[in-house]
Amino acid sequence: MQSHKETLLLTPENMGQVDRAAAASGLSSYGLMERAGQAVAACALRRFPGALRFVILCGPGNNGGDGYVVARALRAAGTEIAVHALGEPAALRGDAATAFAQFTGSVAPLADYHPRSGDVVVDALFGAGLGRNLAADVIATIEAINESAVPVLAVDLPSGIDGRTGAVRGAAFQAAATVTFMCRKPGHLLLPGRMMTGDLEIFDIGIPERILLAQGGKIGVNAPAAWRHVLPVKTGAGHKYVRGHLAVFSGPATATGAGRLSAMAGLRAGAGLVTLLSPTAALSANAAHLTAVMLKVVNGDGDLSALLEDVRLKTFVLGPGFGDGERARRYADLIASGERRLVLDADGITAFRDDPQMLFDLFAEGEPRLVLTPHDGEFARLFPDLAEDSTLSKIERGQKAAARSNGVVILKGADTVIAAPDGRALVNENAPPWLATAGSGDVLAGLVGAHLAQGMPAFEAAASAVWRHGEAGRTAGEGLTAETLIDALGGVDHIM
Numbered sequence: 461m462q463s464h465k466e467t468l469l470l471t472p473e474n475m476g477q478v479d480r481a482a483a484a485s486g487l488s489s490y491g492l493m494e495r496a497g498q499a500v501a502a503c504a505l506r507r508f509p510g511a512l513r514f515v516i517l518c519g520p521g522n523n524g525g526d527g528y529v530v531a532r533a534l535r536a537a538g539t540e541i542a543v544h545a546l547g548e549p550a551a552l553r554g555d556a557a558t559a560f561a562q563f564t565g566s567v568a569p570l571a572d573y574h575p576r577s578g579d580v581v582v583d584a585l586f587g588a589g590l591g592r593n594l595a596a597d598v599i600a601t602i603e604a605i606n607e608s609a610v611p612v613l614a615v616d617l618p619s620g621i622d623g624r625t626g627a628v629r630g631a632a633f634q635a636a637a638t639v640t641f642m643c644r645k646p647g648h649l650l651l652p653g654r655m656m657t658g659d660l661e662i663f664d665i666g667i668p669e670r671i672l673l674a675q676g677g678k679i680g681v682n683a684p685a686a687w688r689h690v691l692p693v694k695t696g697a698g699h700k701y702v703r704g705h706l707a708v709f710s711g712p713a714t715a716t717g718a719g720r721l722s723a724m725a726g727l728r729a730g731a732g733l734v735t736l737l738s739p740t741a742a743l744s745a746n747a748a749h750l751t752a753v754m755l756k757v758v759n760g761d762g763d764l765s766a767l768l769e770d771v772r773l774k775t776f777v778l779g780p781g782f783g784d785g786e787r788a789r790r791y792a793d794l795i796a797s798g799e800r801r802l803v804l805d806a807d808g809i810t811a812f813r814d815d816p817q818m819l820f821d822l823f824a825e826g827e828p829r830l831v832l833t834p835h836d837g838e839f840a841r842l843f844p845d846l847a848e849d850s851t852l853s854k855i856e857r858g859q860k861a862a863a864r865s866n867g868v869v870i871l872k873g874a875d876t877v878i879a880a881p882d883g884r885a886l887v888n889e890n891a892p893p894w895l896a897t898a899g900s901g902d903v904l905a906g907l908v909g910a911h912l913a914q915g916m917p918a919f920e921a922a923a924s925a926v927w928r929h930g931e932a933g934r935t936a937g938e939g940l941t942a943e944t945l946i947d948a949l950g951g952v953d954h955i956m
């Protein structure tokens with residue numbers, strides 16, 4: 461995965477390692493805190509020129525230390541300030557103690573702060589070090605401020621958001637804006653953290669990129685830089701078989717729409733040929749709606765086995781509208797033993813709910829050839845233990861599921877995570893809320909299939925499909941349908 465600090469995500473644990481590596485390389489850790497605090501103060505002045513008073517809430521660790529630097533800088537800028545601390549400032553240690561000593565102003569207890577009109581709160585209670593749920597008195601303060609009209613500028617993360625998971629630890633500030641340092645953290649992208657962060661500013665406090673990359677690199681933001689290098693090259697000499705042949709299974713006569721959406725999306729997304737594999741009973745319904753997508757009758761294992769003799773047919777989408785779990789399991793088995801690649805979606809995923817291991821065994825060997833596209837409900841059918849484990853972040857759930865299945869997992873939602881068996885994971889951020897509409901998931905399955913059919917490795921095929929799906933959703937605009945989403949696919953290619 462190609463990473464740089466714009467798309468890198470560092471967990472609080474990684475950030476701690478970065479801290480230590482920066483100190484070991486001779487960087488002054490107090491210097492980093494000073495620059496962090498100065499950046500937040502500058503942001504406060506720029507964003508809230510009309511503030512009557514800045515109220516800096518300082519916690520017991522280095523996030524609080526940043527807060528004392530902010531307070532000193534805002535006072536030096538001539539603004540009115542008030543500082544309220546959680547715990548005894550005398551108990552501060554290390555750089556935070558230094559920042560407090562340099563501040564030299566008066567500090568009141570956190571509980572004494574009552575929001576008043578004209579205030580802007582600078583939240584420096586907790587950042588990367590929040591390790592457990594907040595106490596009741598802190599929760600009460602946060603809730604009172606959230607309920608007031610006082611805007612909050614958060615330092616690093618809105619206090620209460622777990623930087624590793626994005627979870628709310630009891631309560632969290634609803635920030636108008638957040639200033640973080642060097643690169644983003646999972647909690648800024650994963651829900652609900654993303655909703656609490658407000659506008660995010662990333663400030664470079666001077667930690668060399670090589671140190672950041674050395675501690676991170678496996679997880680990032682889903683952006684073209686992560687997969688652009690393996691996008692299929694479009695050449696004038698391209699033959700349609702060079703662009704791959706994608707096969708999509710149709711559902712029964714009563715449920716043909718979903719498979720057709722996948723097939724049409726696959727063609728629009730650049731597969732050279734797309735064939736819809738339809739039972740005889742659904743043939744006329746499918747034929748009535750298709751032109752460029754080809755149709756072939758597949759009524760059972762015999763038909764599929766015969767089809768698999770065509771070595772050019774390497775990629776399949778199974779699941780949208782499929783219905784029949786027993787048949788889905790047999791088809792997946794035939795595709796797996798034929799060394800083909802499979803996008804397993806919707807009913808195809810549900811087909812393995814009673815024996816997920818059967819699916820994982822089919823694709824256990826070699827490079828990942830399986831792409832799973834579950835939403836949360838489908839995920840829980842294949843990975844019930846991971847779904848229930850509330851200590852895991854969505855990224856970690858995806859990573860563990862990918863490792864267990866030797867497949868690429870697209871765990872869908874507003875914060876879709878794409879994960880590979882080797883631990884790489886990307887968090888998607890470009891999906892507009894109106895993408896959650898009937899048939900949108902079918903379109904995504906077809907997109908992934910098209911990218912696989914064109915020869916992209918499974919992880920990059922999946923990640924680029926999710927990104928393209930999001931961009932097309934934005935292009936199609938509010939009120940999109942699965943059909944307008946497909947039409948919009950072509951319009952986003954030039955920016956990939």
Ligand SMILES: NC(=O)C1=CN([C@@H]2O[C@H](COP(=O)(O)OP(=O)(O)OC[C@H]3O[C@@H](n4cnc5c(N)ncnc54)[C@H](OP(=O)(O)O)[C@@H]3O)[C@@H](O)[C@H]2O)[C@@H](O)CC1
Binds near residue numbers: 475476523525590615
């Ligand atoms: N990384 C970098 O390069 C740079 C990082 N910088 C800044 O450092 C911040 C990270 O600092 P940090 O590690 O000291 O953590 P922080 O968020 O202040 O909290 C730790 C304190 O909170 C306490 N505590 C935890 N949970 C609690 C709870 N529920 N309720 C009550 N207490 C709780 C915990 O206590 P303990 O668990 O030890 O008992 C400890 O005292 C980071 O976010 C950024 O702002 C910048 O200066 C620039 C350079």
Ligand SMILES: Nc1ncnc2c1ncn2[C@@H]1O[C@H](COP(=O)(O)OP(=O)(O)O)[C@@H](O)[C@H]1O
Binds near residue numbers: 892895901
């Ligand atoms: N709140 C949201 N914001 C943005 N995208 C979303 C949201 N909720 C769902 N999505 C996306 O919409 C698609 C819905 O897929 P799925 O749940 O399979 O729906 P369907 O069954 O209608 O095809 C997925 O790509 C998912 O990531």
Ligand SMILES: [K+]
Binds near residue numbers: 523583585586
């Ligand atoms: K904070």
